[in-house]
Amino acid sequence: MAETVVAKEKKGGLLGKEEMKLLKDPLHSNNPVTIQVLGICSALAVTGSVYKSLVMSIALIFVCALSSLIISLLRNSIPNAIRMIVQLLVIAGLVQVVEITLGAFAYSAYEQLSVFIGLIITNCIVMGRLEAFAMGNKPWQAFLDGVGNGLGYGFILVAMAIVREMFGKGTFMGWQIMPDAYVLNNLMVLPASSLFVIGVFIWIQRAADPSLVDKS
Amino acid sequence: MEGKSNIYLYVLKMTLVMAAILAVLSNSLDPITQQNRADAKKKAILSCIPDDGIDLSNTESVKSVYDNSVTMFAVSANGTVYNDSPESLEAINAFAIDGAKKYKTLAELNLANEEKKSEKNRVYPVYKYKKGESYTYVVAIRGNGLWDKIWAYIALESDLNTIAGVFFDHKGETPGLGAEIKDSEAFKTTFKGKKVFNSESAVAVNVVKKGVKNEDYDVNGIAGATVTCDGVTDMFKSGMAYYTAYFAKEKNS
Numbered sequence: 001m002a003e004t005v006v007a008k009e010k011k012g013g014l015l016g017k018e019e020m021k022l023l024k025d026p027l028h029s030n031n032p033v034t035i036q037v038l039g040i041c042s043a044l045a046v047t048g049s050v051y052k053s054l055v056m057s058i059a060l061i062f063v064c065a066l067s068s069l070i071i072s073l074l075r076n077s078i079p080n081a082i083r084m085i086v087q088l089l090v091i092a093g094l095v096q097v098v099e100i101t102l103g104a105f106a107y108s109a110y111e112q113l114s115v116f117i118g119l120i121i122t123n124c125i126v127m128g129r130l131e132a133f134a135m136g137n138k139p140w141q142a143f144l145d146g147v148g149n150g151l152g153y154g155f156i157l158v159a160m161a162i163v164r165e166m167f168g169k170g171t172f173m174g175w176q177i178m179p180d181a182y183v184l185n186n187l188m189v190l191p192a193s194s195l196f197v198i199g200v201f202i203w204i205q206r207a208a209d210p211s212l213v214d215k216s
Numbered sequence: 217m218e219g220k221s222n223i224y225l226y227v228l229k230m231t232l233v234m235a236a237i238l239a240v241l242s243n244s245l246d247p248i249t250q251q252n253r254a255d256a257k258k259k260a261i262l263s264c265i266p267d268d269g270i271d272l273s274n275t276e277s278v279k280s281v282y283d284n285s286v287t288m289f290a291v292s293a294n295g296t297v298y299n300d301s302p303e304s305l306e307a308i309n310a311f312a313i314d315g316a317k318k319y320k321t322l323a324e325l326n327l328a329n330e331e332k333k334s335e336k337n338r339v340y341p342v343y344k345y346k347k348g349e350s351y352t353y354v355v356a357i358r359g360n361g362l363w364d365k366i367w368a369y370i371a372l373e374s375d376l377n378t379i380a381g382v383f384f385d386h387k388g389e390t391p392g393l394g395a396e397i398k399d400s401e402a403f404k405t406t407f408k409g410k411k412v413f414n415s416e417s418a419v420a421v422n423v424v425k426k427g428v429k430n431e432d433y434d435v436n437g438i439a440g441a442t443v444t445c446d447g448v449t450d451m452f453k454s455g456m457a458y459y460t461a462y463f464a465k466e467k468n469s
Contacts, residue, residue: 045391079223086230093234097241104245107252115388190392 014140022144026152029212033156034202038124043157044194046116050173053161055109057154059102059117061147063094064126068134068146075135087130088121095120125149160197164188254323258282261343261354264371264381266408285346290325290339295461298322298339311337327358327367340458345371352380357455362443364388366397366451372412376463379421382407384448394444406435412456421452 032038039060046052067090071078078086099117102110110117120126129149134142165171168188170178187193206212259278262270271277290298290308298304300322308325309318316332319325330338343354351374358367364387371380382404384397396403411432414420420433423445428434437445 077226079219079226081219082223082227085227089230089234093238096238100238100242100245100249103252104248107249107256111256 019141019144022141023148023151026145026148027155028152028205028209031152031156031205032125032128032149033153034198034205035212036125036128038128039153040198042116042119042123043160043198044191045119046113047157047160047164047194047197048168048189048191049112050158050161050165051109052112053154053157055102055106055113056116057150057157059095059098060120060123060125060153061150062098063091063120064129064150064153065143065146067091067094067126068129068142069139071130071134072137072139072142083135084127084131087127091126091130092121125153156198156201159201160194163197164193168193255279258286260383260385261286261369262345264354264369264383265345265352266371266381267345267347267352287344287346288322288325288341289344290322290341291459291462292339293336293458293461295465297462297465308339311339327356328365331358338458342459342462343369350374355456355459357451359447359451359454361386361389361397361447362394362441363390366444366447368448368451368455370407370412370452370456376467377411377413379407379410379412386444389444390441393438393441396438396441397444397448400438403435403438410435412452413460417460419453419456421449421456423449 026032030036033040033043042056042060046056067087070090071087074086095118098120099110102113102117129146133145137145162172165173166177167185170176170182170184255275255278259272262272262278262281270281287300289300290304292298298308305319305322308322311333312318314332317329319329325339325341327340330340341356345352345354352371353374353376354369354371356367356369358365360366366384366386366389368385369383371382372378373380384404386395386398389395389397391399410421412419412421414433420430422430422434423437424434425437425442425445428436
């Protein structure tokens with residue numbers, strides 16, 4: 001009786017310390033956008049509006065988590081020569097599922113995001129996590145890692161969108177929040193402003209947590 | 217080699233499973249998606265009409281306004297009018313050769329499909345919006361932007377010359393530049409009140425780069441989107457030409 005209890009604690013259970021680390025690290029200390037610097041392309045493109053960023057984040061969490069789960073389940077049977085092709089196959093299939101589902105149940109989001117849903121296939125975060133984690137870890141852990149990284153990405157994207165939409169269009173989710181006297185900042189509407197906003201976020205994050213600063 | 221046939225078998229199995237899942241999902245959700253597409257089309261057409269009373273915020277309202285106030289028919293370049301009847305539909309579908317699809321209802325009429333037919337066989341949609349005793353006519357035009365196709369719904373007043381409102385869309389123009397023809401309310405508003413045809417009945421609408429010279433026909437272009445804006449001008453020229461016979465008929469009746 002005592003041995004089984006000890007063994008279970010060592011494994012961590014469903015949401016033990018190790019597992020929570022997989023969910024929490026990508027939110028701050030191993031953030032895919034600000035620390036790993038992945039997935040920047042979509043961060044530039046969709047962050048003009050909070051609504052688009054939310055839909056994009058949900059789509060990416062879905063694709064990242066499920067592809068990590070599936071690849072982890074298959075990791076011992078995939079022939080090594082076609083490893084990356086199989087990963088791409090799974091990612092592409094999941095992205096198609098997202099596109100078809102959005103087209104049926106959230107058509108206006110589908111219209112607004114148009115090509116960017118398809119571009120999730122090329123998002124480095126998804127492929128990166130498959131190679132770095134899912135290929136060498138158990139299914140549940142891989143799933144949590146996928147969810148964690150998706151959440152980290154979503155967190156940064158929505159934060160960026162709030163800034164860009166507020167200063168560029170004066171709105172939040174379409175509702176006006178800036179006073180009428182506010183002159184719209186047209187630079188914030190252009191995708192290039194995302195680079196400035198990400199830069200500021202990286203600065204704030206490393207100032208708040210000096211352990212993240214590269215020691216070189 | 218043992219390894220190679222293993223790989224082929226694996227890929228084959230994966231591809232079959234994925235294809236099956238996607239095919240089932242796609243087919244089962246397709247009716248809903250088609251319905252969404254049709255509703256979005258109705259919303260686009262109604263968005264051109266300068267009537268503040270139209271509520272476009274939800275699908276129910278869009279559908280009820282459309283069903284109550286819009287009649288749709290098709291016209292050919294020589295002025296023949298095809299109304300929404302089985303005989304007209306048959307006549308239109310008779311031209312559906314060389315890859316062009318047949319329509320099950322007249323509402324399915326779209327220019328992307330018509331483009332596959334030869335010019336003399338094409339028909340073009342007209343959406344007639346009725347409010348009280350006055351009519352607004354919405355026509356459809358299609359052309360080429362910088363990267364891919366662009367298209368538009370143009371609403372005309374009852375004189376069939378003054379623009380009442382526009383709706384632009386595109387397949388792949390650059391966000392922030394060419395895509396502004398769809399996203400910029402300001403750009404669309406400048407079309408209001410412009411005239412399509414000049415006194416010689418030639419299409420005179422012009423999206424200009426260096427400044428508006430002729431208030432009746434010129435529209436200020438979008439900075440950085442010259443090719444797309446030229447595409448819009450050309451789209452008006454070629455697209456409106458197909459409707460001239462019908463317009464002449466309608467003005468005389």
